[in-house]
Amino acid sequence: MSIRTIVIFGRRNTGKSSLINSLTGQQTAIVSDIPGTTTDPVRKRVELPGIGISNIIDTAGLDDTGALGERRVAKSLEAMDMADLALILFTNNSFTSLERELAETLKELEIPFILVYNKSDISPLDPELLVDLSAEYGYVVEYSCLQSDPEVAEEYRSELVAEIEQVLATIDDEEKPMLDGLVSVSDNILLVCPIDAGAPHGRLILPQVTAIREVLDAGAVATVLQPPALEKYLVTGLLPDLVVTDSQFFAQVAAIVPQKVPLTSFSVLLSRSKGPFQALLDGVQVLGDLKEGDRILMLESCTHHASCDDIGRVKIPALIRKVSGKKVDFDFISGLDPIPTGEGRKYRLAIQCGGCMVTTTQLRRRLARVMRDGIPVTNYGMTIAYLNGILDRAVAPLL
Ligand SMILES: Nc1nc2c(ncn2[C@@H]2O[C@H](COP(=O)(O)OP(=O)(O)OP(=O)(O)O)[C@@H](O)[C@H]2O)c(=O)[nH]1
Ligand SMILES: [Mg+2]
Incomplete structure (x- = not known):
């Protein structure tokens, strides 16, 4: 499984940086009671029990103001592009339009999120708010980063980590193989790979290498050639079961490969394995x-x-x-x-x-x-x- 990225969002001073320290048990992030301590998104690679190595991104508070503050907020929101999971931190029983809009945006972008009510040692979560938010968003994890009793601190940690683990387990973003369903044992898959001035020195590019590997894994035969060699190859009468070409040569290749031979391109295959096809x-x-x-x-x-x-x-x-x-x-x-x-x-x-x-x-x-x-x-x-x-x-x- 790929390394997951968790991004922490919330107002200034809600304890976002403290949460990273609490989860990792190390003083990795700078914490202070001055709002606006974290200014740029900070990425930490951490090892979380039960989850393994993950990236956590600490962000600047989303309620920052002024010209510079607005730029910080924009930078924080950009971190969403990296997120497999977001944590929305809030405190003091204050879940306002800022948190709601953030939750809406995350929903639209289909980024799973967990609501974390921090500083519950100062003011416990209002039971009515808990009911409302649970009805709307599923669940709220109560947390406290400042716990002198190590056992209580461990309880908070393990509850949040268990919730993170559960949500991450539901994410299905494993890439499909490029040639999924397109190659069977003994097939002959013809890969048209131009080596032109733009090709990297001494090697093939990743989609070409991936395709060759998938053909071999399927017990099929990969035939790899450059566009000028295609015509001569087809003259042999050995028709491939599938032709995959570099997109740039699509027109030339389509003109030569008989209509009855399935033809596609590396980029079209990528649009299926990675993209919203x-x-x-x-x-x-x-x-x-x-x-x-x-x-x-x-x-x-x-x-x-x-x-x-x-x-x-x-x-x-x-x-x-x-x-x-x-x-x-x-x-x-x-x-x-x-x-x-x-x-x-x-x-x-x-x-x-x-x-x-x-x-x-x-x-x-x-x-x-x-x-x-x-x-x-x-x-x-x-x-x-x-x-x-x-x-x-x-x-x-x-x-
Ligand atoms: N009582 C209590 N204080 C906390 C808790 N978590 C954080 N704090 C305190 O809250 C203050 C702000 O903590 P930070 O972790 O710097 O908050 P932040 O959200 O990163 O703040 P910015 O970087 O300014 O956006 C610090 O004084 C922390 O010690 C908590 O659970 N309980
Ligand atoms: Mg901070």
């Missing part, structure tokens, strides 16, 4: 209805890879302008840089790269954030297939 498939249709001056947001998650960079920044924009015949504008966001929220209306579409270098959770979270702003999303592979008029063929093996 149907949403990406629906989103690509926007390309058929672009208007003059429309803006498209390009999301490039793997900045290290020169060829992705070139596809996202140069080739796809050029192809979209050529096929649509419209003057379309593009904005680019690299890596895991924040996506501007609330500016959705200005984009007709967002196009995500294959996302081979980010986790499924990170990819889905980012796309969910974009979709929440009302922007349809699709990805590089579907875009290239659509613009070449071969989308139906590329997704057919996956339907």
Whole structure:
């Protein structure tokens, strides 16, 4: 199982940093009674009993004010993109619109969360509030970070950790294999892997390596070649059971591979194993209805890879302008840089790269954030297939 990330949210002074220290039994985070002690999100790698190694992200208080405070709040909220689980800390029997809005946002982004009532040693949780919140959100864990009695402290800790463990166990974000259901024993899977100027030195890229490994695991045969060798290979009459090509060569490969041979691309496969497949498939249709001056947001998650960079920044924009015949504008966001929220209306579409270098959770979270702003999303592979008029063929093996 991948390492999980837990993000702690709450107002200033609710004890977010203290909670990390209490859970880990170490003074790792700076704590003080001055509101605003934590200014930037701080990530700690911790070992939690029963859960194992996890990342915990401490954030600045969500009630911070002033120009700088607002920037801190925005930074805290960005940490949601990393969250497998969020803890909403509140104290003093005060669960207001701030906490409610936070809970709403987390629900919309499908991030599970646990309400933690801290400082219960000072003021116990009001039984009526407990009933109300339990009815609305399922459960509230009462906590106290400042316990002189080690046994009581351990009781608090183990109850919260048990709840965290339970919620994490319900998360199902394991990536499906790329070739899930597409390869059987003895199949011949042909992988078209161009080694061009953009290819990394001396190695293949991750989706290619993953596909080869999955073919071998299935007891099938992987045939790997570059586009120029394809025609010669097919002349042998040995028809593959499936062809997977680099998206950039989709048009050329589709023209050569006989219609009866299933054909798809690495990027389309990734859109199924990682992404919200149907949403990406629906989103690509926007390309058929672009208007003059429309803006498209390009999301490039793997900045290290020169060829992705070139596809996202140069080739796809050029192809979209050529096929649509419209003057379309593009904005680019690299890596895991924040996506501007609330500016959705200005984009007709967002196009995500294959996302081979980010986790499924990170990819889905980012796309969910974009979709929440009302922007349809699709990805590089579907875009290239659509613009070449071969989308139906590329997704057919996956339907
Ligand atoms: N009595 C009591 N005090 C607590 C508890 N948890 C934290 N505190 C105190 O509350 C104050 C704030 O704690 P922090 O952990 O710094 O709070 P924070 O939420 O990280 O605050 P910011 O970083 O400013 O947003 C400190 O003085 C802590 O010692 C608790 O459970 N009970
Ligand atoms: Mg703090």
